[in-house]
Amino acid sequence: MNITTRKIDNANFEISTTIENSEIESVVKRLAKETSKQIKVDGFRKGKVPVAVVMKMHGERLKQDAESELVRDALTEAYKELDITQDKVIGEPTFKKFETTDNGLEIELEVSIKPTFDTDGYKDVKPDFTEEEVTEDEVDERINSLMDSRAKFVKLEDDRAVEDGDMTLIDFEGSVDGELFEGGASERFNLQIGSNQFIPGFEEQIIGMKSGDEKTITVTFPKDYQAESLAGKDADFKVKLHEIQVKEKVELTEDMAKELLNDKENGSIEIVREKVKEQIEQEKFSKLYNDELKPKILEALVAKFDFDLPNNIVEQELDAKVNQEAQSFDEERIKELQNDSDKLNEFRDSLRDDAIDSVKATFIVDALAKEEKIVVSDEEVSQTLYYEAMMSGQNPQEFIKHYQDNNLIPAVKMGMIEDKLFATILGK
Numbered sequence: 001m002n003i004t005t006r007k008i009d010n011a012n013f014e015i016s017t018t019i020e021n022s023e024i025e026s027v028v029k030r031l032a033k034e035t036s037k038q039i040k041v042d043g044f045r046k047g048k049v050p051v052a053v054v055m056k057m058h059g060e061r062l063k064q065d066a067e068s069e070l071v072r073d074a075l076t077e078a079y080k081e082l083d084i085t086q087d088k089v090i091g092e093p094t095f096k097k098f099e100t101t102d103n104g105l106e107i108e109l110e111v112s113i114k115p116t117f118d119t120d121g122y123k124d125v126k127p128d129f130t131e132e133e134v135t136e137d138e139v140d141e142r143i144n145s146l147m148d149s150r151a152k153f154v155k156l157e158d159d160r161a162v163e164d165g166d167m168t169l170i171d172f173e174g175s176v177d178g179e180l181f182e183g184g185a186s187e188r189f190n191l192q193i194g195s196n197q198f199i200p201g202f203e204e205q206i207i208g209m210k211s212g213d214e215k216t217i218t219v220t221f222p223k224d225y226q227a228e229s230l231a232g233k234d235a236d237f238k239v240k241l242h243e244i245q246v247k248e249k250v251e252l253t254e255d256m257a258k259e260l261l262n263d264k265e266n267g268s269i270e271i272v273r274e275k276v277k278e279q280i281e282q283e284k285f286s287k288l289y290n291d292e293l294k295p296k297i298l299e300a301l302v303a304k305f306d307f308d309l310p311n312n313i314v315e316q317e318l319d320a321k322v323n324q325e326a327q328s329f330d331e332e333r334i335k336e337l338q339n340d341s342d343k344l345n346e347f348r349d350s351l352r353d354d355a356i357d358s359v360k361a362t363f364i365v366d367a368l369a370k371e372e373k374i375v376v377s378d379e380e381v382s383q384t385l386y387y388e389a390m391m392s393g394q395n396p397q398e399f400i401k402h403y404q405d406n407n408l409i410p411a412v413k414m415g416m417i418e419d420k421l422f423a424t425i426l427g428k
Contacts, residue, residue: 001070005078011115011308013082014096017074019067019105027066028059035062067105075109088113091312112310115363122368125300126425127293134280142276143252146260153245160244161208167192167245168206174237181230188242199225202237214240289422297422301364302357309359318355322348362414369417372424376416381409384416 001023006014029051035058036049044053055062075093079086090112097108153167162168168191174184193203201219209215217237225231250256258267261275325347326334337344369375382400389399403409 001074001077003074003077003081005081007082008110008311009308011310012110012112013078013084015075015078015093015109015111016097017071017078017107017109018103019070019074019107021104023070024063024066024104027069028055028062031062031065031069032058070105071107071109074107075111078111084111084113090114090310091316094312094315110311112312115307115309117305117307117367119305119367119371122301122304122364123425125297125304126427127296127300129288129293129426131281131288132284134277134284138280139273139277142280143273146276147250147252148247151247151250154248156211156244156246159210161210162193162206162241162244164194164207165192167247168209169242169245170206171240171242172237174235176230176233176235181235183227184235184237190245206239206241209239209241211241211243214238285428289426293426294419294422297425298361301368302360305360305364307360307363309356309363314352314355314359317359318348318352321351321355321358325351365414365418365421369421372421374417374420374424376413376420378409378413380416381413385412 001017001019003015003017005016008014032051032054036051036054037047039049039054040046041049041053041057044050079089094110095107096110097106099106156166170189170191171187172185172189174181191197191203191206193206196203199219199221202217205215205217205219215238217239218234219237220234221227221230221232223232252269252272254267254269257269257272258264260272261267263271326337329337337347385400385403386396389396403412
């Protein structure tokens with residue numbers, strides 16, 4: 001087996017080999033002999049199947065297995081020649097040539113290794129920033145909102161008309177062209193004005209009614225209404241208002257503070273205000289971080305470090321970006337790219353710089369995280385996903401399973417490592 005190697009750059013290498021027919025035949029015979037001792041064939045005892053029979057039955061598969069084995073052997077020898085250990089190799093080798101000739105196989109491969117670079121000075125990329133202060137008015141507003149969320153609707157005893165934001169208790173009966181329609185009636189139904197729970201124009205016409213009032217409301221169903229039989233049609237609703245409900249006023253008391261903090265001994269209004277202030281500070285910094293600081297750090301890191309990237313990983317990232325962009329294309333655009341290789345290549349090239357920056361950033365973050373000994377456990381990932389599910393009102397178990405089934409956990413973990421690293425750079 002003749003093997004030649006060439007260093008393309010510090011991350012990529014070319015390996016060429018010619019595998020003679022005699023080498024392939026030798027391996028095929030060995031594999032056939034080994035197989036003859038293992039397989040069962042009618043008319044022969046196990047272990048006594050003639051090699052010729054094995055060759056007749058499995059000759060093509062044995063030839064493919066032999067070629068694969070010889071390619072692996074060639075790679076092993078090439079790695080020794082290039083002084084590359086297997087743990088440095090990243091991704092799968094890329095076949096540039098696999099050609100059958102009269103004499104055997106001519107093969108050209110490109111292999112890539114994990115890039116290395118000097119990480120000195122990476123903390124110099126820290127951008128200047130000023131955190132926005134939290135005012136007492138903002139704390140008051142947040143606490144008022146918190147109290148409002150705990151307030152219950154109670155019957156209004158005053159003799160006033162319905163206002164925007166009120167909760168009403170109504171009977172209604174709807175008809176189109178004098179005919180009642182399914183789902184168009186209810187009794188003692190709670191409707192908050194301004195919630196947009198009903199079709200446009202309905203809630204606005206409740207405003208001004210008083211308890212005990214009855215009126216007919218005329219509205220028009222939207223043209224895209226889900227019930228086709230009602231879409232775009234005018235409807236009359238007979239409405240009776242039983243009562244108006246308003247939110248009771250809830251004040252933050254010392255007892256309420258103890259309940260909120262789940263601390264009956266030390267909980268206080270002062271501590272609640274401190275916690276609320278910290279929460280607002282975190283929210284403001286999170287917005288600053290995601291909108292400005294994180295993009296600036298990534299851009300600065302990519303610009304600061306210059307090193308060769310593994311071509312196969314760049315191509316994988318480019319494929320992913322192409323597929324992602326293509327999801328927003330219409331059928332005509334997709335067919336155009338499928339039928340015109342020049343336009344497809346032009347489209348790929350337009351995304352190449354972004355793919356390169358993305359891959360480069362990934363290797364930089366990985367290297368710096370290792371240097372800072374930053375790790376994220378599976379438990380941390382699960383806790384983060386559990387919290388996100390709870391905040392969005394989704395089932396945590398189903399939410400986490402979706403991430404597991406779609407192999408999204410590594411991306412989440414990488415994002416968390418990235419955030420921890422950038423927090424270190426920012427001194428947070």
